[in-house]
Structures are given as structure tokens and as C-alpha cells.
Amino acid sequence: MIPLIDKFLWKGSEHVYSVPWLRNRIEYSSDPQRVRAYLKGKKFTRSQLSMDMLTRFHLSNNSIVVSHDEHAHFLRALFLERMPAPECYPDMAKKLVDQVFKAKEPVDTTECMPLSGEMIREVYISLLSNLLGVNVLTPLHDYINTIEFKPGTRPMHLDGIMYAFGLQLPGFGPMRTLVNWVFFKGDHYTRKIAQTLEQMVFDFSTAKPNSWYATLLDLKTSKRITSEQFRGEITSTLVSAFALSSALTSMLLCLAARPEYIRSIQLNEGFAKHFVNEVLRLYPPFRQFGYEEKGIWSEKSKTSNQEATDFMVTVYGLHRNEDIWEDADQFKPERFLNPGSAGGCKFLPFGMSKRSCVGRLYSMRLLVEVLKYVCSEKTALTLSLPKDFEADYMGLPEGASGRLVSFPIDDRICFSWPHAEARSTPSMDEPTVNTMSNTMSNTQEVQRCPYSSDQNRLAKHKDNVQQLRANRESAVNHKRTTNIKRPT
């Protein structure tokens, strides 16, 4: 049973699986040719099965992730307009790294710590501040600092089994809570944290002008989204902290395992992106995503028992498929030097097509900037793995298999940071005061990073000014030339 589950979940067996009483027939694939064929031939969307599982067994109630295509399309466009402008990422990365590795006093010796827990707290703050676009007030900041990191431990195939028995149906809510509470305390705790955080964002933050949060508030007030959808989007941003933290953690552990790449990144900053790609290839935070063909229930399902109704891409299997990746288990960022190497549906850490990850650009930019900052000679942060680090046979970190979002099993990292000046500096948009009595000063923003839409507006304004100048100059020239031509 376990090898079979392992086979179809992780390697992608290319067969169609079904349970007699379930209407879904699922194909698991890790073959890029098959994925390409699916992508080309069919009108598809995120599968209802994936959405049910995300809603009931995970945390994505009422957000873009579980919306129908039209609603998702409408919100995605607004979300992308509210992304931080490209020039903000180096500073965001610096703050994040400084905060994660902050220490009160300069140290000469090497310190070791479990990275994921530190990372997730700082990613929460960073996402709230930069992506949701809120001023994080002191109580919320303090609460985040108390969060203990417990990644979900419930295996994905258990979700599948629960689904097969109909436990995703709303009436089974209390039973699901009980199962989590008894057997999967980490998942139960994570759910509680998400609910508390969502409420606290509402109570203890203020919207930055033109931010995604301000837009969501407008949409709610004008009744274009419901209160549940408004809350869902906040939770969705917070939940995405897991994927981003997983990627950041894996990346820094890989850097500690392969310090020889530091020089390549210093010499050629473009190489940082190849390094990040290689991390996402070997450690895709999301191990699986799924689609269904539109209309399959009404037509094909009645006539064909062979055809799959749901198509699941097993990202981990795809990224380690030995038929398409040379030395698939080895860490070789230079494989991405070849321009076509990420194409052809063989590298899909952020999913594909119109429902692919909307946080992709943000995540990639931040990952690359964090890597560049850590590797920079000026930063002087040295990372290494503990002597007794639990590595795989390549000496690389080992990801926990079977989870929807996977973190390394052993995430301890050792670091030394001898230069006091490289340490954390108070950030502009994070609270610098400790009492509620003067929270007003938190809400008054001194400086903020522009959003893409601001940039567009600025660019448009500049274009307009240039256009006006050009028009005026050409009018003057025209007058001059016509004046010259005019017979005297």
C-alpha cells in the first residue's frame, strides 16, 4: 500500500485511479510531455477536488485560491497592481535577513538555530508590511513574535482517503477538528494561529495608501467582495508565508551545504536566479497541484470510464524525473544557464496557466535578493550546517515527504556574523514603539515603498509630460518652419 501511495503521489504513475463510490478519477503525472499535452488540448481550471481539500483540510477558505476563474481573474489583476515596485526588493530582503539572524551583541563564535521558525515569523511581518500593505501595530507584532512554528504533519494521502469517505462535506467540520486535535496537533495549532492572525490584522493594523489591503477594504465596502472573501484574502496572504518560508529555508540550507557557489553569485548576480531555480526544483514548497477539465461531468464522464476527471501534477516527481533531468538528485544550478532549461513543462514550482501562483514574481524577486544580500562580501554573514546535520545521500537537506507544503526535516543552520554594523536596523514601516498609547505614530507612515500601480501612474505621468513637451516643441518647430517657408 505505502509503495503504491508513494508511487502515485511522488513519482506520478501515469495511471488513472478511482474509488468506486467517488465520481473523481484521478491521473497523477510527472511526465512533462503529458503535462504539455494536457495544457494544450483542454480547457481546464483548478479542480474542485483540490479546492475542496484546500478549503476543508487546509486554510484557504473563500480566497482567490478556491474561487472560480472569473472571480480569480478579477482579483488577480488588482493584486498584481498592488505589488511592491522592483526597486524595493533589495531593502525588503536586507530587513528580512537582518531580522532572522539578528543577535543582540556581536558574536565571534558560530551560533546554530532551527531556521524555519525564525523565518516564518519574519516572513509574516514582511508579507503583511510589503505585500498586504499594512502598518503592523505593536500588539500584532508582539503576537507574531510569540508564534511557535509547527508545520502541518498530516500526510496528503490521508487527505485523499478522508475525501474518498466524504469527510470534506461541511457537516463533518467538528469531526475534522477532532481528528486534527487528537492526531495532528501541528495542523490544529496552525489553523488556530491563522484564525487569530486574521482577526489581529483586522484589529491591529492600518492600511497603507494604495495597498492590497486598502483595495480589499474598498472592495468590501462597495460590496464587490463579501466579508468572508475579505477575510479569506488576508488568510491566504498569511498562509502563503509557509510556501515562501519553506523556499527561503531550503535556499539558505543549500547555500550552507554548497558554499562554493557564493563566489559565482558575487561575480555574476544573474547566477542567483539559477541558484534559486535549482532550490525550487529540488525542494518545491508545494508538492502537488491539480486541475479538471471544464464540463467533463456533463459530457465525458457519462460515456468514458477510462478518462481521468482530475489531473494532478506531482511537482516533486516532475522535478526529479531522471528521464528529463540529468543527475536529477544533484544540486547543479548551472543547469539553468541553458536558456531552454526551465521550459517545456518540466519545471513548475508555481503551477501553470491562468491559475498559476499569483505571488510568483514577488517570491522570486525576494528569494533572489535575499540570496544576493547573504552572499555579498559586505554582509559578511557566514552560514554552515551543524556537524550532525541530517542530510540526504548527497549531503543536501532532506524535505519531509507527503506534505502539501514541505519543510526540510532538519532545518538547523549555523551562522556567524562578526560585524555589528551588518546587524538589524529598525525598519521604517515596522513598529518602533512599545505601547498602545502612542500607536498613532505607527500609523503615520514616514516613507513607503511604491506599488507597481504607483510606478505605472508615475510612468504615465512622465510619458504625458514628455508627450506634451514633444507636442509643444513640434508645434513651435512647425511654426518656425512654416514661418520660414512663408514668402516674405
Ligand code: HEM
Ligand atoms: C516560493 C513561494 C511560493 C510557491 C512555490 C507557490 C506555489 C504555488 C502553487 C504551486 C500554486 C498552485 C498553482 C496552480 O494550481 O497551477 C499557487 C497558487 C497561488 N499562490 Fe503561491 N506560491 C508561493 C508563494 C506565494 C505568495 C508569497 C503568495 C502571495 C499572496 C501566493 C499566492 C498564491 C495564490 C493567491 C494562488 C492561487 C492563484 C489562483 O488560484 O489563481 N503564493 N502557489
